[in-house]
Amino acid sequence: MQSVELCDRAAGAESLPSREPKKKVSKQERREQLIAFLFILPPIIGFLIFTALSVIFTVIYSFQDYNSLSNISTFAGLDNYLELFTSPTRGPLFRKAVVNTIVLLLSVPFSMILGLALAGLLRLGEVKGSKFFQVLYYLPSVSSAVALNIVWNYIFRSNGLFNTVFGLDVIWLDEGATIKAAIIFKNSLNAMGGAMILYLAGMLNVSSELYEASSLDGAGKLRQFFSITLPLISPVTFYLLITGLIGGLQSYADSQVFAGGNSGATTIVYFIWQQGIQGNNNQGLASAASVLLAVFIMIVTLIQFKVSNKWVYEE
């Protein structure tokens, strides 16, 4: 029905010049419009079911209390949202998850700084095996997060490789700040390769004339880096920051696999999983947390689209 309605409207697309008489054209065009719509129908149905409907139901769940035994939902108003902040049992868990998630986001700027420094060095030294280093440094980004987390957990044990190599005696995997430090360390390391490649690509786009002109004016390499390179590659910085934040806000495997549920490293998504899936007893609360997370991520994403003009795909 929807497609019939759509066919009545004028085609927004630029149409190919046709050789056929006018009346026939419009019939043919309607046919093409219908077929065009049928071609995009599967992704649209998928979107409606797996995104739109799912989001709507998450919002509905967040206003309900659900009893999984009797399979009955009762209206709960804003109770779930209030409980996230005020419940004496779950409130502290949620607060902890929020704080942990935010602290763990520190790996985003760290990986960017490391990536920027590495890209600067590759560029400055005109390194011969530049491609080799790029492939190597990017390896963790295509590796399985579970596999990496298993081995990093092993590395960070009290008698593990990290403490041994650096001659330390730190208990990394405890409930306090050290486990977060360990996660930030490994995530910075794992993400710096991607940042390096993007920064390097950005630097190669900066016109060499700018550097030549400023050299004539007596600017040193360091000065050039800060007053030419850095401002001109700011789109890369922005892109890395936003994609890093969006990914980091959804972090789950670190809490589950690396930390094994250790309360020093629970994240918001881990909290949602714990409340909504693991015990399957508190889906309303989990949904309320999901809605808050989704709203926050949407705001971040919209800022990205606004600034980077990603919507402008038609040139």
Place this chain on the structure above:
Amino acid sequence: MERTKHISMPFGQRIRGILLRVFIYAVLIFGSLFLVMPYVWMLLGSFKDALDANALEFRFLPQEWIITNYTDLFTSPNFPIFSAFLNTVIVEVSVIVVGTFVSAMAAFSFAKLKLPHRTFWLLFLMSGMMVPYAALMLPQFRVFQELGMFDTLWPLILPGFFGNVSMIFFLVQYMRGIPNAYFEAARIDGAGHFVCFVKIMFPLVKTAVAAQVIFWFIGIWNDYFAPSIYLITPSHMTLQALLGSLNPSMNRQYLPMALAGAVLSSIPMLIIYLSCQKFFIESLAIGGVKG
């Protein structure tokens, strides 16, 4: 050009240039050690026995090199890595074959057919990209449970059948570059739009599709969250779910086996990455600079 400059430079400056390069290589190699170390450690640990790996005293090399961690993965009913491998391949193949076809067909419509409100529909689909999975998962979980699909591969496969928005978006841009003349001749000969898509467009964009398929493949291969939620019987698990269930941060005796599993599950991904490395790095760089 820079190199000839170096030669014509005074001696002191040349020395400084060389020292700078030595410093840069030193930093890069130092960094490489950090990146290679986890993989080496994974490999070494996978040849240790559980006592050795969990020993209080630190040892770099295995006390005794054993391969039972690997053989156990193939024989133990609790951690059946071979069936996990098959399950992963089932998800990969079904999602990618159907999903790629669906995505490419939609992209063809967006790029070449007179689709009414095409910008609206494309933005409509893309708006889904900003919704985190956590905000979708609970209703889906409940529905899949009611449909009796809990602990099956269906919750991982079904959503993929409806295509992949980032693939659609990428292919739309690529297909726009294909001249209309290719299709006009076929249209005059009486070919329908579907035939135009299958016989003309698809072969023309094969490489672009292949590139997207590789990214999607790696994404599905490494996917952990959804498989870990839906799959509880070991023989129904995908590789990542199985690895997660070996979680050595909770069960220390599984550590060497988990490391062996991590090694085995990384091998196919590593082969793909290293054989398509140039393409990976270039696609990433283009995405970031343009994006």
